[in-house]
Amino acid sequence: MREIDWAALHAAAVSAATKAYTPYSGFPVGAAALVDDGRLITGANIENAAYGVTLCAECSLVSELIMGGGGRLVAFACVNGAGERLMPCGRCRQLLFEHAAPEMLLDTVSGIRTIDQVLPDAFGPRQLEDYAARRDTAGRGEEANG
Numbered sequence: 001m002r003e004i005d006w007a008a009l010h011a012a013a014v015s016a017a018t019k020a021y022t023p024y025s026g027f028p029v030g031a032a033a034l035v036d037d038g039r040l041i042t043g044a045n046i047e048n049a050a051y052g053v054t055l056c057a058e059c060s061l062v063s064e065l066i067m068g069g070g071g072r073l074v075a076f077a078c079v080n081g082a083g084e085r086l087m088p089c090g091r092c093r094q095l096l097f098e099h100a101a102p103e104m105l106l107d108t109v110s111g112i113r114t115i116d117q118v119l120p121d122a123f124g125p126r127q128l129e130d131y132a133a134r135r136d137t138a139g140r141g142e143e144a145n146g
């Protein structure tokens with residue numbers, strides 16, 4: 001696995017947090033990630049008067065990932081407005097999991113962790129694919145019998 005420049009990722013997350021739009025919580029969040037093609041992407045939280053519609057920093061980071069051509073997340077860092085490490089919320093762990101490279105690493109409050117450690121036994125695309133494959137196989141069986 002490639003060497004991760006955690007200091008650079010942390011600095012990018014700190015810089016991203018300065019772009020946050022947080023008139024309601026006053027709690028800026030910045031996120032940064034290394035993509036498997038070498039891109040460094042960032043995101044910040046974007047709040048809304050309808051509080052529940054708020055976009056977490058990870059949401060804008062994943063938008064940048066996809067709009068920039070896609071790819072897999074290799075390493076991730078997230079900070080608050082004081083530059084302190086922050087754990088991605090549960091919903092955002094799910095968001096990150098969808099786009100994670102195998103063994104994706106996160107700079108967390110308890111050290112460097114893999115995506116599987118922060119979201120064990122995750123639900124993901126695999127469950128949908130496995131189910132669809134079984135359903136299609138069963139469908140063919142019925143046709144053969146009928």
Ligand code: THU
Pocket residue numbers: 022025027028029044045046047054055056057058087088089092
């Ligand atoms: N927030 C994030 O951007 N990411 C997280 O993983 C945790 C929470 C934001 C959402 C809201 O704008 C603010 O932090 C306070 O909850």
